[in-house]
Amino acid sequence: MWMYILAFLVAALIAWKFLFSKREEKPTFSPAAIKFDSAPKITLNSNKKAKKTKKEGQIGCKVLFGSQTGTAEDFAQTIAEEAETYGFFSEVVDIEDMTPEDLADEEFVIFTLATYGEGEPTDNAKDFYDALMDESCNPLPSLKYTVFGLGNKTYEFYNAVARRVDERLLELDAQRIVEKGEGDDDCSLQEDFDNWRRKLWEPVCQAFGIEFKSVAKVIKPTYILKEHDSAAKQSTLVTWNTKGINRNVIDVKHPVMCKIVAKRELHSPSSDRSCLHLEIELNEKMKYVAGDHVGIYPENDPYDVNQWIDYFQLDPNQIITVASEDAPNRPLVGPCSIRRLLTNFVDVYAIPRKKLFQALAIYATHDEEKKRLELLGSSDDAGWSAYNEYIKDPQRTLLECLEDFPSCKPSFIHVIELIPPTKPRYYSISSSPKQHPNTVHVTAVVLEYKTGTGRVHKGVCTNWMARKNVESETHHLPCFIRTSTFRLPKDPKTPIIMIGPGTGVAPFRGFIQDRKHTEGRGDSILFFGCRSRDVDFLYADELQEHLTDGSLGKLVTAFSREQDQKVYVQHRLLEMKDEVWPLLKDAYVYVCGDSKSMSKDVHKALRTVVMEAGNKTQKEAEQFITALQTKGRYQQDVW
Template sequence: MIDGYKNIFTEEQINTAKALYKGLSEEQRLWLSGYLAGINQSGVFSGNPLSENQKEEDSDQKTIESALSDSITVLYGTHTGNSKLVAERFAVAAQSKGVKIDLGSLADYKNRKLKEERNLLLVVSTHGEGEPPVSAEDFYGYIFGKKAPALNSLNYSVVALGDSSYINFCQTGKDIYSQLKKLGATNVSDLIELDVDFKDQLDAIFPGLIAAFSSANGSPGVFNHGEEDDKLASPDQWTEAEVLEKILLNGAGSHKETYHIEFDIEDKGLAYEPGDALEVIAKNNKELVHSVLHKLNIDENELVTVANEEITIKEALVSRFELTVLTPQVLKNYAGYAKNTKLDDLIGDVGLLKEYLYGHDFLDLINEYPVGINAAGLTGILRKLPARLYSISSSYDYNPDEVHITVGAVRYQLNEREHNGLCSSFLADDINVGDDVLVRIKKNEGFRLPENDAKVIMVGPGTGIAPFRSFLQQRENDGAPGDNWLFFGDQHFETDFLYQSELLGYRSKGLLNSLDVAFSRDQEDKVYVQHRLREKGQEVYKWLKDGAYVYLCGDKDNMANDVKQELVRILEIHGGLSTEDAYAYFKELRSSKRFQEDVY
């Protein structure tokens, strides 16, 4: 684009601009375009800059308010609450600039209003294998359906949230972004994709996004980015919490290694609700780091710059970058160095790529596809090390000075060596009572207890029991009169009945009206929680008819789908519904929040 203006710019200016643009991220390009347009509007480039700061600020404010007099509609589609958080923070940032905001959930949005919108920001997460979250399903179906309207008068942008370790990263946001364009809407910015560490990026994204909407409405906005009050106040501070207890829950001879860990949060300013998770910052195993550096022939004391800080490559790999999980983007980055056709073919085949990503770590990759690379190049390939999430297994009201988690150590053999999960092995092997761990609370608005008098069915095999321990503590604390039914499963009764004494105690006290267990390896035919649901199908259906809420926590790949299919089957058999009506009934349970899941 610059090349068309060689009669205006010098060759040196053109080369400088190209070099600057090439080195910017999409978010930085977005912000810069709005910023340059804005200062041009104010007269800076015409040779008549404003002489007083206050005049400039007043002009900027009037520009934005005038340009966006129709307001921006901000809609979020969320599962755990992340999209809602981003949308709310954008609203705060925009309103501080005088922009009118109409904020709401896609679950409550009247789709027919879409054709009347003029400025729309959609913030949406991706659930499961690229599907929209429940709250966005109707909107998603509407814009892809036959009744979708022409949207030629709509200016829009989409902020997509996801986890780049999944192949279908931000897929729902990508789908909505492209479909709105097909319907005639005008995108004011490129799709904005946020990974799991998105909170650190919001301050940089929002000003440019507001400017983009302002420009689309005919009057670019200008922002004073030097002022500290432009920074959003962040409640997401990490806190050092001391380990109070660390108890191995499995008995001798178990094939599993599950820990109950208690942290001291007294006077830490942390609070949480049943259903929330605890984010934990872990460090990579030092032996794994040593093996990676040895294989790449990189001196562990070589210095690299990470986030404007000069540290050794060893320290960077221990605490700053992901090594135990591979992502599609990391493979693509690495392939640029490897120049290996076999690796290129693997990346180009979705099935092979998904299979390879499951279980392989970075050391596997460099062993199978060797490259020559220096320390700086290595840091450019790897993903920033994200925190790990664990469902909280305690109630704050029941015990406000502590937060508990239930951690299953991940260990497996692959390529003739042992692999360990990053955070689970960090907590299992490196952390002991008295040690401090960096933590913070992660809200999960999509997994909440109902009113006290509602019946609750909880299905949580293995470490999926964690939030239900929190639920039961909360209902005991509140004296909730609602009935409670737990389905729990694991491998062996003798060694893997997690929290056995507590659960049996709740049953004897009457807090747990029913406790059904499935220990898969205690008999020849494996028995899982879905089999127990099937056996109690008639009573489960009666609870559903009585308004019961169903909660599911645990493995998303197999168990979760099996349990949901069994619930549909119960509706068919004991409710006398057709398959189509049973699925419709189940969909209504989800949309009314009477079925909620926390799967991983």
């Protein structure tokens, strides 16, 4: 992840030099909320990173990660650290920097691969994945490997990428020396990973003729924090201008600052919740298609940043750089102020992982506190039980934990090393470039709820956007477009069925706008649900206009709280089975919204529609639905 920061800072420095003699009154920030790596000593790009030297006779172990949010990369780093304790020469490598042909030269490769969306590889793994699946890919008989997959069982294609990669490598005659592992992000991802890697090293050592010994890993700090004189470093602080940047690539590693040009509340004043409509002006090189996502890097709430500053007794204006102890003169982030570090680069709300408790135990001076921290950091059954009860279920944050362990006084830089970086938040774009070519629209509920500890948790990005004043100079967001496979049919005459309760209507607003500007469009039905037509019926007036001008063929609503018996979109789907079934023979079906219950209930309802209106058995109905998915005619954008 450090490569993200480095690439971003280099581009920003170039921009600063370019604009230094042409200063205008344009918005700046210093620097943007780009990922701050919580993991390895060596993660800079190839021409900057500190070099490790492979000893004679040492076996190479390359850990390749395909990651969308950073978790797979974090797992890769954990594996690499453990590999070193067994004598391997380990390297963590972004899979986008490898090709399948490169694998022929490797002794041992471990893949940590996340599945994204509808069974797709992550953005950084796509090129490698496509090349591996190509029939021209050469055999790999000398490669020894294993795979750990990161998925979510609420999604239809659970861990599809890891499974396909594993199967393909076997087809190419590679040697799998440990059974593939799979983790479920909906339930027990970290526990699944820990259980898998506990069984990993003994067979690996046997395969390479290495003596296996259980090694206790001591979590020691590997980052250093350098303080600088503010005046001396002022000229090197990175500033960023929203215009004039000559950049060919704008993506998760290279976002650009985009201006919020409009913001409004979509719920009525009587609502106890808030839902924002934002319009964001695009950089001229940013292009999108209806159905794509916009990624936004948020800023942490100033109140919570101040809590960290107070706890660690920091000077918020102190200018610092963060570096690896292996390469102290090659900054990983900075120079920037401590406040900027905590505001933009680190996830101060992250639920602490077990690795962090293993490190905290080192700092505790009270015996009982040390034992408790060691238990929370352990991976046996008792450790997981304690962790789930104390950390996971109540969603306890690091500062809340430290308050319960007063004898534990960890160093600030060690904590920064061990907590996750700030990650981008992704939103389904609720507009079409055919109607809004220069802006993307975002539809987002402002998240706020009480955790098990009594703390009020506020969604980081939505609350940050809610605080933005469109008239101020700080109303910019670091953004990029992420391409999606959630697409309208190529033939506009194809019927479409859209099912999107709440903010799930977002991409369908874009679809309808797209069809408004398309000739010869086919039938379309939108199933929309909310609590009450007078409180949270999103875009009600717009949808009525689309019905009037023919952009939308039919709107079916489900207002769950307007009658004694709650009614949801799946109920409306069943009520209209005789109208839906004839469309299903040719239509594309789209579902957007909650993955835990809504999408599953809609799936069941569709199966029932096929059974009852199509006069099919349950098995035949499932086969029909599966065929829709295989042909790309049943697509989901769920979270």
